[in-house]
Amino acid sequence: MPPIKRNAPSFGRRAHTTKEAAMxxxxxxxxxxxxCQGHARCKALAPELFELDEYGxxxxxxxxxxxxxxxxxAWLAKSNCxxxxxxxxxx
Amino acid sequence: xxxxxxxxxxxxxxxxxxxxxHTDPQWTEDPFPIWDELRSASPVVHTERFLGCYMxxxxxxxxxxxxxxxxxxSRRIIVRDVRPEISRNAAPxxxxxxxxxxxxxxxxxxxxxxxxxxxxxxxxxxxCNELIDGFVSDGKVDAAARYSKYIPVRAIAHMLxxxxxxxxxxxxxxxxxxxxxxxxxxxxxxxxxxxxxYFSAHIEExxxxxxxxxxxxxxxxxxxxxxxxxxxxxxxxxxxLLIAGIxxxxxxxxxxLWHLAKTPADRERLIAEPGLxxxxxxELLRAYSPVTMAREVVKETTISGCPVKAGxxxxxxxxxxxxxxxMFPDADKVVIDRRENRHAAFGLxxxxxxxxxxxxxxxxVALEEWLKRIPDFRLDPAGTxxxxxxxxxxxxxxxxxxxxxM
Numbered sequence: 001m002p003p004i005k006r007n008a009p010s011f012g013r014r015a016h017t018t019k020e021a022a023m024x025x026x027x028x029x030x031x032x033x034x035x036c037q038g039h040a041r042c043k044a045l046a047p048e049l050f051e052l053d054e055y056g057x058x059x060x061x062x063x064x065x066x067x068x069x070x071x072x073x074a075w076l077a078k079s080n081c082x083x084x085x086x087x088x089x090x091x
Numbered sequence: 092x093x094x095x096x097x098x099x100x101x102x103x104x105x106x107x108x109x110x111x112x113h114t115d116p117q118w119t120e121d122p123f124p125i126w127d128e129l130r131s132a133s134p135v136v137h138t139e140r141f142l143g144c145y146m147x148x149x150x151x152x153x154x155x156x157x158x159x160x161x162x163x164x165s166r167r168i169i170v171r172d173v174r175p176e177i178s179r180n181a182a183p184x185x186x187x188x189x190x191x192x193x194x195x196x197x198x199x200x201x202x203x204x205x206x207x208x209x210x211x212x213x214x215x216x217x218x219c220n221e222l223i224d225g226f227v228s229d230g231k232v233d234a235a236a237r238y239s240k241y242i243p244v245r246a247i248a249h250m251l252x253x254x255x256x257x258x259x260x261x262x263x264x265x266x267x268x269x270x271x272x273x274x275x276x277x278x279x280x281x282x283x284x285x286x287x288x289y290f291s292a293h294i295e296e297x298x299x300x301x302x303x304x305x306x307x308x309x310x311x312x313x314x315x316x317x318x319x320x321x322x323x324x325x326x327x328x329x330x331x332l333l334i335a336g337i338x339x340x341x342x343x344x345x346x347x348l349w350h351l352a353k354t355p356a357d358r359e360r361l362i363a364e365p366g367l368x369x370x371x372x373x374e375l376l377r378a379y380s381p382v383t384m385a386r387e388v389v390k391e392t393t394i395s396g397c398p399v400k401a402g403x404x405x406x407x408x409x410x411x412x413x414x415x416x417x418m419f420p421d422a423d424k425v426v427i428d429r430r431e432n433r434h435a436a437f438g439l440x441x442x443x444x445x446x447x448x449x450x451x452x453x454x455x456v457a458l459e460e461w462l463k464r465i466p467d468f469r470l471d472p473a474g475t476x477x478x479x480x481x482x483x484x485x486x487x488x489x490x491x492x493x494x495x496x497m
Contacts, residue, residue, distance in 0.1 A: 037439070037440060037441065037443040038200065038443060039437065039443060039447060040204075040205050040447075040448060041373075043205060044205070044369065044451075052204060052205065052206075054200075054201050054204070055197055055200040055201060055204070056200055056201075056203065056204040056205065056448065076430065079430070079431040079433070080373075080431065080432055080433060081433065082433045082434065082435060082437075082439055082443075083439065083440075084433075
């Protein structure tokens with residue numbers, strides 16, 4: 001995996017810096033199991049945040065809480081899911 | 092075999108919007124401006140060819156159809172001149188609709204997860220290097236005929252547990268089914284017949300002596316009532332794996348190398364940043380998606396405001412969807428590090444390609460090994476690049492000069 005580039009063009013909503021993100025928002029990811037078709041893009045892009053079942057379909061790891069520093073990966077997974085099955089929830 | 096249709100030559104297309112034909116030489120050579128023209132005309136266009144066929148031209152229209160198995164059946168998945176009767180268990184699950192589809196698909200999914208592909212990766216890496224060994228010192232190579240063609244066929248043969256040395260046999264069947272079979276039914280039937288006989292023999296062997304491969308896996312699989320699959324189901328799925336697993340990825344690897352041969356900046360970037368290759372593979376899949384599928388309209392409906400009538404086929408062009416500028420900024424450019432990429436190269440909805448993880452792994456490994464060993468290459472100006480026709484698009488002749496330009 002290439003490192004997420006800080007100067008890469010942004011898309012969707014994303015925090016300006018990791019530090020700021022930690023202070024201003026806490027994110028959770030959620031996979032809609034009825035929409036997921038097992039493209040596994042989320043697992044490739046954000047392996048810390050997603051798990052695959054025996055069929056290769058995705059679900060969020062644990063309760064979906066995004067650890068500080070991985071906010072970018074959460075948005076990246078969402079914006080690469082062809083089935084629009086991933087929600088990033090700001091709490 | 093008197094009811095088998097004879098091949099008929101198609102007249103050249105002069106009006107793409109009302110008379111499109113995905114087998115026309117112009118489409119084969121350079122489909123991208125045609126798709127742009129069709130898209131600016133309407134989200135759904137129609138042709139009287141192929142006994143009546145629609146084509147959604149936008150990403151949104153393609154998504155709508157892919158997600159609507161009520162009006163659009165997968166019982167026919169290739170747009171052809173004829174519509175012969177449908178055989179049960181043609182190639183499940185790709186030819187199945189709900190509710191039969193899900194259990195048939197679930198049978199095939201576990202051997203193709205990303206983790207399963209990781210185990211296969213060393214074999215694929217070895218295959219790539221064996222192939223490169225065969226031509227690296229020649230100074231030139233047809234990369235389609237000597238490299239991209241043999242990676243997927245040998246990988247799927249390895250998974251199925253059939254001899255990799257039978258590769259040319261498989262490639263020929265697939266050519267007969269996917270290309271010649273659009274217009275010549277005799278070819279298609281002959282290839283299907285030969286494949287079935289080939290796999291039947293392998294099934295019989297395994298009844299005597301079980302093996303640890305995908306054929307035995309399918310033979311031992313149980314349906315949801317706990318019964319073993321019918322032989323016809325096992326055969327259909329084996330045919331599917333071979334057909335779907337070969338010239339699709341052959342095309343994707345070939346198109347990727349073709350792009351890199353003529354784009355030194357992207358090539359140098361991937362050599363300098365090999366970690367970017369998986370992202371680049373997604374973009375190359377978007378820009379040069381090999382696979383166009385089909386549906387049959389079974390119930391009248393409306394797609395993106397356009398009426399769609401039963402009895403017509405639908406050319407489900409994932410490649411055209413992936414060039415829709417409304418969905419992808421700079422859709423006509425290869426942006427090698429594109430970050431937001433919901434491309435539909437492996438389909439959308441319940442029929443997402445079972446082998447997508449395999450294809451991705453093969454593409455990544457094929458590009459990694461090639462770039463490691465052949466960092467400098469370019470199109471041979473003395474040769475001609477040719478493209479396959481119809482359902483799967485990719486280079487079939489890809490003449491390269493290897494090494495730095497003098």
